[in-house]
Every structure is written in C-alpha cells, then in structure tokens.
Amino acid sequence: MSYMNKFEEQIIICKECLKGISQKINNNGVPSNNINYQNLYNELYKLSELLPTHLTIYQKRLRDFILPNLKMRDIVSYNQWGQQIIFPCTGINPYTLGEVIATLIYIDENKHEYDNIWVNIHPCIIQSSQKLFNDAHYAESVEAAFLEINVRIKEIIKLKTGEDIDGVPAMQKAFSVNSPILKLHTDIISKTGKDIQQGYMELFVGAFRCIRNPKAHEKISITKIEAIQKLHFASLLMYEIDKAKINTL
Template sequence: MDINKINTVCCWMRNLSNQPNVLNMPVSTADVTNIREGLLIIAKDIEREQPVLSNQLMTIKNRLFREVPASWNTIHIYINPFAFGQGIEVLDILLAQNFNRQDNWCHLIHPRIAQVSKKLYFDGSYANAACDAFIEINDRVKRLFQVVKPGEDIPDGDAAMKRVFSTKNPLIEFCDRSTDSGANTQKGFMEMLAGAMSALRNPKAHANIQIERDDAMRCLIFASMLMYKIDEAVLYSKIIEPLKSQ
C-alpha cells in the first residue's frame, strides 16, 4: 500500500472540496484526471489486501463528478459532494490503518535499531535505514570484542560475528552449549549474524538488491531480532557492556 499516493490523492480531494462555492464551480480537466487516475491506482494497489475498500473506490471513482452541458459543444464538470465525501472517508480509513500498522510493528524494533534507523525509515531513506541497522549490530559486536579481548586487533563484519560467537571457542555464548539444542542455537545465530553482515550490512553495494519500504521494514525487524539475541547473550555470558557513548 503506497501511503504517499493515498495521502496525495486525499489532499487533492480535500483541497478541491474546500474551495469557495465549490458546488457551483466547474472542475478543471486536470483535476478530474488526476483524482480519477489516483483512485484507480490506489484501488488496484489494495485489491488483494482490501478487496471491499478497493471495490468501493472503483465505484466512487465513477461517481465523483457529474457532467453538465453548457452549450452544444461545451461540457462543464462539477463535483458530486456525496461521492466526494465517500472517497475521502475511504482514503482516511486507509491512512488510519497504515498508522495503526506502523504502531503494531514499531514496538518490535530494538531501541538501538530505532535510534539509528527509525527516522531514516519514516523519511523514506529505506536503503540507509536498513544499512544503518546492521552497521549498528556490527559496531556493537566490535565493542563487545574490545571488552572481552582488550588490546587485540578487532575483527569486522562476518569475521567479527564468527569470532565472538564461535561454535567452538566463543567469546560470548547465547546459552548452555553442552546440549545439542544449545550448540545448535549458538551455531544458528552465529551464522545468521555473519550472513547479515555479508548480505545486508551494505545493501546499496549489491547491484541486484533493491530496498523498498516493505523490504526495509523486514530488515529492521530482522536486525532487531538479532540485537535482542545479543542482549540475551551479553546477559547470559555476564559481560559488562560499556555505554555506547564510551
């Protein structure tokens, strides 16, 4: 669902309907075309997820305006206030649903990820939001390496993940590795973290990866899951972690 498109069309309709003496003023062909095409695009975009609202928009689109002959070769177009009100109401519902959906997933984002990525995401900088989330994970793990191995050369990226969360001689453990389940947990999260560094830390460097709004959302949720697991590992391993500002 393209929230920017919905908001744009909704603003067009509100601005038009709020003009003085709007019921008696002809509407320009450009306004008619923009609004009808905008509603058509939105209706098709939400067809799978919101079939009822999609059908309503398709019906409303055809009723928004009425044509009145002004002369034998001239037709004036006026708004249909009832259909206009219905259209704005449906768009408002879609905007409200998007707001609630953002609330529903935003609380899943780890505070460290939110600090570096949330504003970028809502500003539309999706690639930067995704990139910075995994950079934050990398930076945190490197700081943890410094705590456990002060003075040693600090590895980076997937090498840092494999060194700090090694399956054989880890500096930080996620859980008790003496059981098969624990060993698998250590191995699985080490590999996920290493893979994230290779594939997702700099998505703009990969020509075959396009970061759109939903892709970025999934990246932030995945990064947050990994960051919360690091929280658990730090706690389990009794690591005294310095504040980020240090």
C-alpha cells in the same frame, strides 16, 4: 520536509480540494458532473504515492477503483450513418466522489498508526534507523540498523580479545560454536546448546553476507515493506545480543 510530514500535508491538500468541490455543489448548486475532475485526481494520486504501509489497502483502492472511475465516462453516440461520436466528459462521477470522501476520512483518522511498526523494535535500531525510514530512505535505514549491530559486536570482541575485526569474520568469532565470545545458551556443550549457537551464528553471518554487505558496497533500492521486514530482523538479532552471556572461559 520528512516523508510523514509530506503525507500529512497531502491529506490537508486533498481535504481542501474536497471542501472546494462541496462548496460548489452545496452553495452554488453546481452538480459534480459539471466540476472538472483533474485537480482532485492529481492530488489523490499524489496521496496514493505517500500512503504508509498500514494503509496499503487504501493505496490499492485509490489506484484500482477510485482514480480510474473518478471522471464521468465519455458519452458515446452514433449518427444516422452509424458513425461513432464521442462527447468527452471532464466532470466528477458523483458515486465515486462519495467513495473519495469516505476513504479520505478513514485515512485521516488512521494516519498516525504508522508509529506501531516501532513498538517492538530494539531501541538501538530505532535510534539508528527511524529518522531515515520516516524520510523514505529505506535502504539506508536498513544499512544503519546492521551497522549498529556490527559496531556493537566489534566493540565486544575488542574488549574481550583486543582484536579489531568486523562484518562476517566478527560474527563468526563472536558466535563460534566451539569457542564463542557470546553464548546464546547456558549449556553450549549439549546438542541443544550447540544447535542454538550454530543456528544464531548462521543468522548473524547470513545477515551480513546477504543484507548488510551488499548495501554497504553498492546502491540498492528496496521497498518500504522490505525495509520493515529487515528492520524487524535486525531488531531480533540485537535482542539476542542483549540476552547473550560473555563467555568467561
């Protein structure tokens, strides 16, 4: 099951859990503070683990406010000798229950907005990385994106020169300031043209030194937000390749 399917299934489980609680309150007259909180707590915690990036604020709300206050506070009393007596409570706090209902409604109504992160991503990056990302394989999705860039540059160099190189050497050769295979400015003789060519060469080389190569050679774990940032960077580089002109000299 994909990451997003798990997320949507967990929303359904939480809604069913709330439905059962509502039936006890409305049909059977059982107050929420007499309904055990543990099952609802467990399912909401699972949901908080699955919330996509655009709902991060609700992940924080669930973890910092709703879950810590879902259970009624234990009753503290003192006997005639001043000794503290604690009466444990396992019921649901009615005020927090209202927050749960409102939060779950919002999450359910906005669950599909996660697709928006792909709106401006290059189609080649979507094809290589979207499924991996949606299945929560964040590092692998980034590696696949930069592999796609590597393959594309490698093919261009091979067609132009017959050389079979990739990675950092390929980026240096493709975007060389003095004898580029791919020109990123119409006039690479001018200072502006040279600066742009040099700048993008350094971006491509830096991407492969800092992002692609480490992920290709060792197991690295990254967060969802880090993956989104790096996928947008890969997309930027891929769009620059689209705009570049083959140097005919």
